[in-house]
Amino acid sequence: LPVIMSTGMATQNEVSQALTALELAGMPRSMVTVLHCTTEYPCAMTDVNLNAMLTIRDKLDVKVGYSDHTLGIEVAIAAVALGATVIEKHFTIDKGMEGNDHKVSLLPSEFKEMVKQIREVEDAMGQASERLITQGEMINRETLAKSLVINRQLIRGDLITREMIEIKSPGQ
Numbered sequence: 001l002p003v004i005m006s007t008g009m010a011t012q013n014e015v016s017q018a019l020t021a022l023e024l025a026g027m028p029r030s031m032v033t034v035l036h037c038t039t040e041y042p043c044a045m046t047d048v049n050l051n052a053m054l055t056i057r058d059k060l061d062v063k064v065g066y067s068d069h070t071l072g073i074e075v076a077i078a079a080v081a082l083g084a085t086v087i088e089k090h091f092t093i094d095k096g097m098e099g100n101d102h103k104v105s106l107l108p109s110e111f112k113e114m115v116k117q118i119r120e121v122e123d124a125m126g127q128a129s130e131r132l133i134t135q136g137e138m139i140n141r142e143t144l145a146k147s148l149v150i151n152r153q154l155i156r157g158d159l160i161t162r163e164m165i166e167i168k169s170p171g172q
Contacts, residue, residue, distance in 0.1 A: 003032045004086055006067050007056065008039035019060055029062055033086050036079075037067035041100035048075055050082055057083065069104045073114035080118050081125065089114065145171025 003022060007015050015034060022032060036053035048070060057064040065086030066079035076087045092105035106114060133141075151166045 001031075003027055004035060004065070004088075005032060006035045006037045006088070008037035008067065012052075012055070012059070015056065016060060019062065029060075033063040033065050034060065035065040035067040035086060035088060037088075038069065041069055042071045042104045043069040045070065045075070050075070050079055053079060053084065054082060071104060073106070073110065073117065076114055077117050077121055080121050087114075087118065142170055145169070147171045 005015075005018060005022070010018070019029065019032060019034070023029060034056050036050070036056055038047050038049065040047060050066070053064050053066060056062065063085050065084045065088065066076060067088040068076045068079070069090075070076075073089075076084075076089055079087060089111065090101045090105035091108060091111045092102045093107070095102050095105060095107070146167050146169055149166050149168050150160065150164050152164060154160075
């Protein structure tokens with residue numbers, strides 16, 4: 001079965017050692033997702049350090065995720081935009097209940113909104129790694145694209161000046 005390993009309160013070296021122990025026990029690295037985590041309740045934005053998640057991914061060659069103890073949903077959404085494939089976020093029915101987790105947890109409606117926004121970010125990330133023209137852009141090119149045109153007759157050898165250039169639409 002896949003393993004999800006949190007890094008809360010661990011150094012980069014300890015995370016690497018834990019990953020090595022899993023591999024020695026027969027767990028392929030491809031089956032491990034390492035969650036970047038700052039174990040503070042709540043975690044201050046200045047302590048989140050989402051770039052550490054990217055360092056874990058790049059240095060350890062693993063899938064990454066984020067275990068979120070911040071207030072709100074924006075950091076979890078940002079983590080997905082950076083490549084997190086797993087988000088851990090606590091939820092509760094009452095933020096006033098006893099225990100550290102409840103005050104940083106989401107109510108069911110908030111959790112639902114976080115998942116909705118994560119799905120929207122995943123859609124927005126797209127599949128292509130290169131810039132492609134969308135179907136909507138192809139339609140808009142007909143009316144929104146511009147052309148640079150010369151506003152007078154040219155004779156071979158004429159020097160083109162700014163006054164001779166006009167912008168016209170459509171861009172054909």
